[in-house]
Amino acid sequence: MSRGARWARSSGWWLLAERPDTHRDEHDLARERRTGGTFLPDERRLKAGELPESLGRRYLLEFDTDELLQQRFDVLVVGSGIAGLMAALSVGPECKVGLVTKARLTETGTWYAQGGIAGAVGEADSVELHLADTLVAGQGLCDERVVRAVVGEAAAALADLEALGVRFDLAENGGVSLAREGGHSLPRVLHTGDATGAAIQGALSSAIRSADHVDLFEDHFLADLLTAGERCVGALVLDGTTRRPAVFWADSVVLATGGCGQVYRVTTNPRIATGDGLAAAWRAGAEISDVEFVQFHPTALDHADHPRSLITEALRGEGAYLLDCSGERFMAGVHPLAELAPRDVVCREIEGVMVRCQQPHVWLDARHLGEAHLRKRFPTIWERCKEAGYDLSAELVPVAPAAHYMVGGVKVDLVGRTSLPGLYAAGEVTASGLHGANRLASNSLLEGVVFSRRIARALHDGVPAERAARIVSGPVEQTAAFTIGAARSTLQQAMTGFAGMIRSEGGLSEAAAVLAGLSRLLDVSLRRTEELEVQNMITVAALITHAARVRAETRGAHSRVDFPERDDANWAGHLVWQRGTTPRFVPVPVSHARVPGGGDQ
Numbered sequence: 329m330s331r332g333a334r335w336a337r338s339s340g341w342w343l344l345a346e347r348p349d350t351h352r353d354e355h356d357l358a359r360e361r362r363t364g365g366t367f368l369p370d371e372r373r374l375k376a377g378e379l380p381e382s383l384g385r386r387y388l389l390e391f392d393t394d395e396l397l398q399q400r401f402d403v404l405v406v407g408s409g410i411a412g413l414m415a416a417l418s419v420g421p422e423c424k425v426g427l428v429t430k431a432r433l434t435e436t437g438t439w440y441a442q443g444g445i446a447g448a449v450g451e452a453d454s455v456e457l458h459l460a461d462t463l464v465a466g467q468g469l470c471d472e473r474v475v476r477a478v479v480g481e482a483a484a485a486l487a488d489l490e491a492l493g494v495r496f497d498l499a500e501n502g503g504v505s506l507a508r509e510g511g512h513s514l515p516r517v518l519h520t521g522d523a524t525g526a527a528i529q530g531a532l533s534s535a536i537r538s539a540d541h542v543d544l545f546e547d548h549f550l551a552d553l554l555t556a557g558e559r560c561v562g563a564l565v566l567d568g569t570t571r572r573p574a575v576f577w578a579d580s581v582v583l584a585t586g587g588c589g590q591v592y593r594v595t596t597n598p599r600i601a602t603g604d605g606l607a608a609a610w611r612a613g614a615e616i617s618d619v620e621f622v623q624f625h626p627t628a629l630d631h632a633d634h635p636r637s638l639i640t641e642a643l644r645g646e647g648a649y650l651l652d653c654s655g656e657r658f659m660a661g662v663h664p665l666a667e668l669a670p671r672d673v674v675c676r677e678i679e680g681v682m683v684r685c686q687q688p689h690v691w692l693d694a695r696h697l698g699e700a701h702l703r704k705r706f707p708t709i710w711e712r713c714k715e716a717g718y719d720l721s722a723e724l725v726p727v728a729p730a731a732h733y734m735v736g737g738v739k740v741d742l743v744g745r746t747s748l749p750g751l752y753a754a755g756e757v758t759a760s761g762l763h764g765a766n767r768l769a770s771n772s773l774l775e776g777v778v779f780s781r782r783i784a785r786a787l788h789d790g791v792p793a794e795r796a797a798r799i800v801s802g803p804v805e806q807t808a809a810f811t812i813g814a815a816r817s818t819l820q821q822a823m824t825g826f827a828g829m830i831r832s833e834g835g836l837s838e839a840a841a842v843l844a845g846l847s848r849l850l851d852v853s854l855r856r857t858e859e860l861e862v863q864n865m866i867t868v869a870a871l872i873t874h875a876a877r878v879r880a881e882t883r884g885a886h887s888r889v890d891f892p893e894r895d896d897a898n899w900a901g902h903l904v905w906q907r908g909t910t911p912r913f914v915p916v917p918v919s920h921a922r923v924p925g926g927g928d929q
């Protein structure tokens with residue numbers, strides 16, 4: 329029986345089994361045999377149109393490594409959030425590590441994390457319960473081996489953080505204090521007030537500054553990953569002050585560049601979150617996966633700021649409610665966990681209420697929790713609301729969903745290896761298989777620590793790269809002229825308007841048209857980091873939009889009004905692709921696909 333026919337039996341993929349393979353050439357078929365996936369039939373992928381040609385470009389800049397300043401490291405880490413810092417610290421003093429970060433050491437997504445970090449350490453909790461909650465939130469697309477590894481290593485990962493100086497809040501009985509967040513069946517989230525990320529970032533940053541084996545390069549921008557043959561051999565890095573490029577050769581590169589929320593106008597993500605690492609990995613030819621799944625957070629404060637201030641789910645975990653324009657609670661009755669249902673469920677319900685009420689927000693009611701408790705447990709949120717003119721203990725606060733977390737990214741295996749030899753990745757930039765179609769709250773900080781520890785162990789068994797003699801990237805043809813600020817805001821508007829929380833083919837094709845126009849910017853040779861960021865944002869936005877057009881169903885963080893149901897018969901799998909190919913569909917085992925989703929409960 330052919331592989332195609334076997335899938336047809338197990339996953340209901342009848343269409344594929346009956347089709348001749350005319351749309352796939354020998355190269356595609358060879359890769360399918362190697363990777364265990366299949367390229368999508370024409371009628372599915374063509375609906376999504378073609379990616380702009382410029383996304384085929386290999387390097388952003390013109391350069392000749394022989395003419396540039398050169399440095400050499402055993403390990404080059406890109407990014408200084410929880411994933412990058414833990415990787416740099418975990419590889420140990422026997423390695424010479426270069427750590428590159430595009431802004432200040434502490435300006436990261438990690439810094440802004442409020443709620444905390446999940447771990448089954450409570451007496452009533454267990455690894456099995458944490459696993460089960462993660463699988464339900466992931467709506468059939470989690471890789472159970474990965475989930476088991478991550479939740480199973482949580483206690484060790486948390487101990488590592490504590491050993492590095494992170495202090496979590498304690499309960500009155502002296503044990504660690506655990507909060508409850510969306511999708512968790514019991515309190516499981518360790519926290520430091522409502523500024524857990526800042527506490528973690530502060531402790532790890534101090535440790536890095538005193539680590540002798542790490543050379544720190546703040547204000548240095550990853551322009552591109554360098555490859556020789558089929559291997560990543562280092563990075564082209566731009567000094568933000570002098571604007572001069574330099575070559576950082578390395579035996580191994582660890583990509584830890586975080587998310588890409590800045591491609592949306594309404595987002596909780598800081599300005600650094602422009603998807604540079606994902607775009608660079610794409611250009612270098614690494615496989616990416618699941619990029620259609622962009623998680624929106626249900627409760628960002630609805631005010632004009634960019635980024636929006638987040639109001640952590642832990643506040644709902646302590647008893648705050650969501651109210652509609654009539655002052656009625658609307659989540660009770662929709663899901664057994666009510667306001668603490670998985671994020672996709674709460675977001676979709678909020679969207680429905682906003683349409684029904686013709687208002688750009690719903691209301692968060694925390695008045696009954698009392699001023700003293702709110703100020704003590706949620707000091708950051710108290711201050712943010714106050715700055716925006718709201719008294720959390722006396723008034724309803726307007727909240728609305730905002731782009732929050734990139735579920736997909738660079739595809740990695742269980743030890744953080746990408747498909748490109750020499751390149752590892754950890755944290756939000758990855759698609760590890762942990763989150764499936766929808767991240768369970770507070771699993772991402774945990775993922776960053778666990779994968780960085782695993783990468784560090786794997787690196788010790790790695791093979792040193794042969795030194796590439798010289799890499800040259802030719803001149804870029806100048807075919808367009810743009811105002812960078814206008815390009816950035818046009819892109820953000822288009823993504824929020826047409827490729828945001830609720831999607832349709834009509835809207836997505838509008839977004840694709842705007843992006844196709846903007847993609848001519850990729851043909852312009854630019855040097856300033858703001859300009860390179862916009863080029864990366866165009867690449868990432870085009871990838872999200874394309875994948876969202878291909879996936880004709882609603883699942884987890886991907887909602888299509890024109891395909892409102894989860895469709896396990898046709899879409900229980902991942903879209904995996906790389907530069908120069910169209911998305912490949914990799915089905916998940918049938919047992920995984922049957923896991924009920926949060927929306928089904």
Ligand SMILES: Cc1cc2nc3c(=O)[nH]c(=O)nc-3n(C[C@H](O)[C@H](O)[C@H](O)COP(=O)(O)OP(=O)(O)OC[C@H]3O[C@@H](n4cnc5c(N)ncnc54)[C@H](O)[C@@H]3O)c2cc1C
Pocket residue numbers: 406407408409410411412428429430431433435436437438439440441442443444445446524525548549550551584585586587596597598600604605638732733754755756757769770771772773774776
């Ligand atoms: C407001 C908010 C609240 C959150 N709350 C929680 C929570 O309570 N619990 C939880 O688990 N998760 C939470 N998250 C998600 C979580 O914070 C992130 O997923 C996680 O911190 C990502 O860590 P990271 O190390 O992968 O990336 P980041 O911490 O974002 O770090 C990325 C690093 O890469 C650098 N970088 C990027 N591009 C380049 C480039 N071109 N060159 C050089 N350097 C580059 C950046 O400067 C930065 O140092 C929250 C996110 C936000 C935005």
